[in-house]
Each structure stands twice: as C-alpha cells, then as structure tokens.
Amino acid sequence: MERLSFASISSLLAVALAITLSSRAAASDAGPIAGNPLIEIPAGQFVFGNDDGPENERPRRVLEGQAFAINRTEVTNQQYRSFVKSTGHRPAFYADHPILGLDDHPVVGVSWSDADAFCRYYGLALPSEQQYERAARGTKGSRYPWGDAPADYTRANSGSDTCCSADDRDGYPMTAPADSFVTGKSAEGVLNLVGNVWEWTGDLFAPYEGGPPMANVGSYRVLRGGSWNSDPKHLSTTYRLAYDPDFRFSANGGFRCVRSAP
Template sequence: MALFLASGSLAADAGPIAGNPLIEIPAGPFVFGRDDGPENERPRRVLEGRAFAINRTEITNRQYGAFVAATGHRRAFYADHPLLGLADRPVVGVSWGDADAFCRHYGLALPSEQQYERAARGTEGNAFPWGTRSRGEARANIGAAVCCTGDDRDGYPMTAPAGSFNAGASLEGVLNLVGNVWEWTRDVYAPYIGASVAGGRHRVLRGGAWNSDARHLTTTYRLAYDPDFRFAANGGFRCVRSSP
C-alpha cells in the first residue's frame, strides 16, 4: 500500500512495522564522505546509489515491544525507564544484534553506511538533512554545547518522540537522521579507502543523539562502537528494505 506524506517527501510504503512507513529513496548519484572533516570521513566521492526504502522514524519502544511479544526476544534495557521507556520514544538500550534481529524479523535490514548517508544528505552532500545551515533546537534533538550532556533547550531533556522535529526532515521526509539517538548501521567499522581493519568487529553508529555536541551532529560523522554493548541510553536504530 502506497501513501504520500507531507510536502517535500516522496511516496512511502506502509511497510511491515505498524506506524513506521518506509520512505522510498530513489536510485542515482549521491555524494558520500567529505574532504574537510575528520580523517575517517575521507575521501569525498560521488557514488551511484541503488534504490531503497528506509523507516520514516527510529524504531520506537512500542514497535520494539511488539517484536518482543511476538518473538520472545529480550526486552530493551531501558524499557521501564520513566522517560526513555515511553511508548513513542526511540527504543534505546539495544545491542547491534538486537537491532539486527528486529529488522530481520520484519524482512528488513539495518542500513549500510552508504544508505544512511544518502538518506540523510540527499544527493548534493548536505551537512544536515535539511540543508547546509547549522542545526538548531527547532530542527533536531541535540545536547549541550560541551559533549556529552543533554539539556532541554529543544524541549526534551533526553529522547524526543520519534515523530518530532518535522522542520529537520530530509529531502524525502525522513525524520531525526541527525540527533535524538545514535543509530546502528550494518557495517563493520573500517577506513573508506585503503586496508581494512584486521579482525575489525566494531559496528558504525550514525547521526548523533540527544546528548551530542555540534561536532557529532552531522550527516557524515562516524562512530565505531562495540556491537555487544546494550546499555547506551542514546543508541537506537531504524531499518531499510533494499531493492532487488
């Protein structure tokens, strides 16, 4: 079933996760990486991307709870937290394996770094999902000026509801690709160009979170993280469906 979202967005499929449609990202060239940032974000390249679809928002506690009820999988670590565990907030306290199992249950997958960056940057390589201007309280759930503490300048001391900050939507209408919670990707952390990390096991998180400072809140920032760690109060995920 197809549906159409707010202006500036493309067609979406209701998808298998109740309340979290899949937004279609079309095939075509896009900018990946940058030459004027941290070493691990280099080099800047133009790649030819395949079409895919990505969840409009992060997976919520309500959606993760439905998965737990259906499968018997372990609960999120912060499921009972008075703020982080609210039904409409992004699920946090999940390992990479937990996130991967959720997506696979619904016939989906965690996004690759290239998919995440294309969804967040558009085709022109924007620094932020909404364009080139810096982030602000009206566009993303961000932290204090000094890493890594939260504040309530944007209205939320910790996570915000997954459907918040429509002013920060991407070109296609995807929300919170910067800020709110870090998001697992399926990729093992390694340099973009050159030798791979021998025995590398860390996975890549993208997007920054509610307690991130400006340095972490761009569409290109990469964070290597222990895939088994499930106690982060600022880490969640969303899923993708790749085209054949």
C-alpha cells in the same frame, strides 16, 4: 455553466502540480512495521564521505546508489515491544525507564544484534553507511538532512555545546518522540536522521575505499547521526562512531531499518 477566469484556471493547475510534487517527494508504503512507513529513496548519484572532517570520513566521492526504502522514524519502544511479545526476544534495557521507555520515543538500550534481529524479523535490514548518508544528505552531500544551515533547537534533539551533556533547550531532557522535529526532515521526508538517538548501521568500522588506514578495523560496528546529548562536532551526517556491537546499555543508541531493492 460559469466560465472560469484564466487566473482561476492557473490557480487550480498550481494546486494540482503542488499535490503531485508533494506525493512524489513523500513516496512511501506502510511497510511491515505498524506505524513506521518506509520512505522510498530513488537510485542515482549521491555524495559520500567528507574531506573536511575526521580522517575516517575521507575521501569524499560521488557514488552511484541503488534504490531502497527506509523507515520514516527510528524504531519506537512500542514497536520494539511488539517484536519482543511476538518472538520472546529480550526486552530493551531501558524498556521501563520513565522517559527513555515511553511508547512513542525511540527504543534505546539495544545491542547491534538486537537491532539486527528486529529488522530481520520484518524482512528488513539495518542500513549500510552508504544508505544512511544517501537518506540523510540527499544527492548533493549536505551536512544535515535539511541542508547546510547549522543545527538548532527546532531541527534536531541535541546536547550542549560540549560533549556529552544533555540540554533541554530543545524541549526534551533526553529522547524526544520519534516523529518530532519535522522541520529537520530530509528531502524525502525522513525524520531525525541527525539527533535524538545514534543509529546502528549494518557495517563494520573500516576505512573507506581510498581512505587512510585505521586501527581496530573489523572489531566495531558503526553508529550514525548523533543523539540527544551530542555536541555540534558529533551532530552531522558524516560523523562515524565506532561502537562495541555487544554493548546494550547505551541510553542514546537506537536504530531504524531499510528494505533494499530486489
């Protein structure tokens, strides 16, 4: 048998280690939604909140998070249509739009209750704000899923520099396919947690613990992540958008689901 050199053995070990680390970083299972696996987010400490942005993002704290799993992408039109066909639930408002209604694009034109019903049908739930931030910011509290470098047209589907106009310099005049912008993925490999579409969370709009008082508490649900027509101010992992939960005509609002640990 041919003897392997030390360099050859080292190379083989390096490849094996890389494969092991890659598998750990992308831990997932197929989940109940066809074509949209659940990416596992481990338990542990993470940074929540932001002291440098709007008052409703304060205070910045380090929390102890529980393990959960989150959809790799936003829920697509095709996945939502399958839910509608199975349940008789009303279709998304933009289901027949020539761009917004494309099968592989994120579903838009859904109210909070529509999104909640979809997740519940599959035994899942809308993410809490804390779950969203942990998935999007990692453990160190990054400004973006990819780190702290400013957003650009290779990492996120976003709008112009002034709110709130579309900008096709990223290749898309409106929504992009849900599996686009892989270079903007999170540490665990979750896509488009910033940009493409705003995402419903399960939480009511309210001050954070220790934060300043706010108006309209309990009347709105929170959207996160910015969208295809968001300017840089709104395109971050900490920005909180209070929104009427019954409004289903937004062309830039979608969602994804989570499964919490038992």
